[in-house]
Amino acid sequence: MIPAAFDYAAPATVREAVALLRGRAGDARALAGGQSLIPMMRMRLVNPALVVDLGRVRDLAYVREHDQGGLGGHVRSADPPGVRGGLAIGAMTTYRTIETSPLVRERFPLLAEAVARIADPQVRNRGTIGGALAHADPSADLPALMLVAEARIHVAGGGRARSIAAGRFFVDAFTTALGETEIVTEVRLPALPPRTGGAYEKLANRASHFAIVGVAALVTLDAAGACSRVRIGVTGAGPAAGRARRAERYLTGRAPTPAALEAAAARAGHGIDFTDDLHGSAAYREHLTHRLALRALIAAAERAG
Numbered sequence: 001m002i003p004a005a006f007d008y009a010a011p012a013t014v015r016e017a018v019a020l021l022r023g024r025a026g027d028a029r030a031l032a033g034g035q036s037l038i039p040m041m042r043m044r045l046v047n048p049a050l051v052v053d054l055g056r057v058r059d060l061a062y063v064r065e066h067d068q069g070g071l072g073g074h075v076r077s078a079d080p081p082g083v084r085g086g087l088a089i090g091a092m093t094t095y096r097t098i099e100t101s102p103l104v105r106e107r108f109p110l111l112a113e114a115v116a117r118i119a120d121p122q123v124r125n126r127g128t129i130g131g132a133l134a135h136a137d138p139s140a141d142l143p144a145l146m147l148v149a150e151a152r153i154h155v156a157g158g159g160r161a162r163s164i165a166a167g168r169f170f171v172d173a174f175t176t177a178l179g180e181t182e183i184v185t186e187v188r189l190p191a192l193p194p195r196t197g198g199a200y201e202k203l204a205n206r207a208s209h210f211a212i213v214g215v216a217a218l219v220t221l222d223a224a225g226a227c228s229r230v231r232i233g234v235t236g237a238g239p240a241a242g243r244a245r246r247a248e249r250y251l252t253g254r255a256p257t258p259a260a261l262e263a264a265a266a267r268a269g270h271g272i273d274f275t276d277d278l279h280g281s282a283a284y285r286e287h288l289t290h291r292l293a294l295r296a297l298i299a300a301a302e303r304a305g
């Protein structure tokens, strides 16, 4: 199908991009990798009057260390011993760049691993972190990763620049906390504490590789070998990705024994309004959430040790 006619602009700065979006508020769309927007326009599910291509905006594609790496967001020099700096990833950074970035592999290997399982090389060469988060597909992989990382999503365009915690960003299927004229500019991941292991487990749709259900887990062990910090993010199971807080609370303070991991995983689906569609029934997704959470927790705890 051919999209409806639209105007096209390719600004050079974030300020210009935002001004263009504001000029046609409600009737303009940012274009990043185009892997979701272009198909939607071709199917005429969205028909923006103006497409604002972010591809030429300077300095939106990078992976950098940032100096607010500690868990509390304090300066890196004040981080506890062993905690290394966090990551700042520009919104237009492609999956491929993230997957192959030595800095991501060193600081947040789980992200590089998970991104390598998204879609296919063509999509990974074009799709961007900003586009994926703004699109908020309920089966997308990155939301689960952003939730366990406790990432902050930096945005511009709503009057003043602000940052939104990942936990508040994903509101519903294809719905985020972004304002109509706001764009994602950067994603910040705090440094991980020492003795932290992570894993991402998904049952992928065979054709697209979207997650029917995906579970990300980060487990930090204390000196005695107990779980001092547990983060579990679930995607694909319901309308929006979310944290499995009941499971996190259960495991925190306990040793990661097989029984404790199983009991935590059994709580991972608590509070999810499971999706029932042609890819899987609600009961199947509930089952997957439990089993994938168990696998992710076992692998994360092993890596932490």
Ligand SMILES: Cc1cc2nc3c(=O)[nH]c(=O)nc-3n(C[C@H](O)[C@H](O)[C@H](O)COP(=O)(O)OP(=O)(O)OC[C@H]3O[C@@H](n4cnc5c(N)ncnc54)[C@H](O)[C@@H]3O)c2cc1C
Residues within 6 Å of the ligand: 029, 030, 031, 032, 033, 034, 035, 036, 037, 038, 054, 091, 092, 117, 118, 119, 120, 123, 126, 127, 128, 129, 130, 131, 132, 134, 135, 137, 139, 140, 141, 142, 178, 182, 183, 184, 185, 208, 209, 210, 211
């Ligand atoms: C065949 C295929 C398989 C796929 N498989 C997977 C998979 O396995 N897992 C997975 O997670 N995803 C998958 N995807 C989706 C893919 O990850 C998309 O690339 C991604 O969701 C959108 O990123 P994009 O950069 O292409 O954004 P675009 O398509 O350009 O934009 C998507 C939406 O986000 C908005 N947007 C883009 N950038 C910004 C910004 N900086 N600020 C504000 N709004 C913005 C656009 O206006 C649009 O509404 C697949 C896609 C295809 C085509």
